[in-house]
Amino acid sequence: MILVLGGTGEARELARRLVAAERKVVSSLAGRVSNPALPAGEVRIGGFGGVYGLAEWLRDNAVRAVVDATHPFARQITQNAFEACQRVGVPLLILRRPGFAPRPGWVWVDSVAEAARTLPGARVFLTTGRQDLAEFAGCPQWFLARMVEPPEPPLPHRIEVLLARGPFTVDGELELMRSRRIDVLVTKDSGGAMTSAKLDAAQQLGIPVVVVRRPPLPPAEMVASVDDAVSWSGTAGV
Structure with missing residues (x-):
């Protein structure tokens, strides 16, 4: 077996x-x-x-x-x-x-906690998963958090939760980021083509990306x- x-x-x-x-x-x-x-x-x-x-x-x-x-x-x-x-x-x-090939404008951090302390923007697109939301609970920024399952508290005070399952398209990610006026993307170095559309969209819009390194x-x-x-x-x- x-x-x-x-x-x-x-x-x-x-x-x-x-x-x-x-x-x-x-x-x-x-x-x-x-x-x-x-x-x-x-x-x-x-x-x-x-x-x-x-x-x-x-x-x-x-x-x-x-x-x-x-x-x-x-x-x-x-x-x-x-x-x-x-x-x-x-x-x-x-x-x-x-993992992802590094791109210009990326900020690499060693943990989600460090990412929460490294947010070069006021409106954050957060794609690290529902289990990590507590790390951002004390942050003053506005968050768009996308995940598959509903999260449990603690959560950031200013947050919109979007329940969705990929794969996503670059056009869809561009529309989402523009409509929410996103100015920073936070993600993990998960790799794979399924999650690369948001990175392509952020690059097109000139949005900085905070990337959590793999353990x-x-x-x-x-x-x-x-x-x-x-x-x-x-x-x-x-």
């Missing part, structure tokens, strides 16, 4: 490819989004109970390999997967899409494409 820690488009594509090759796959989703797009093969939803719970699950289910294809900012599950695989001697591969990864083997992950699953002896 291969356990795919998923929730991303890459994870779904990997599961599809492995199932098509008649490999036994279980995809694990965190369960933070209602009605998620489900991958091919068996799916489990919910956490494992930390490092020890995941290690026990790997052992009890005779897992032969784990592919962590979670979001680049899902730092805790990646660390838990690394430690759990070390405990039970199961090979781990981290599948991460490439560091544990010292596990890493690939940047589904093709490489499929190849690895074969060489890992699964």
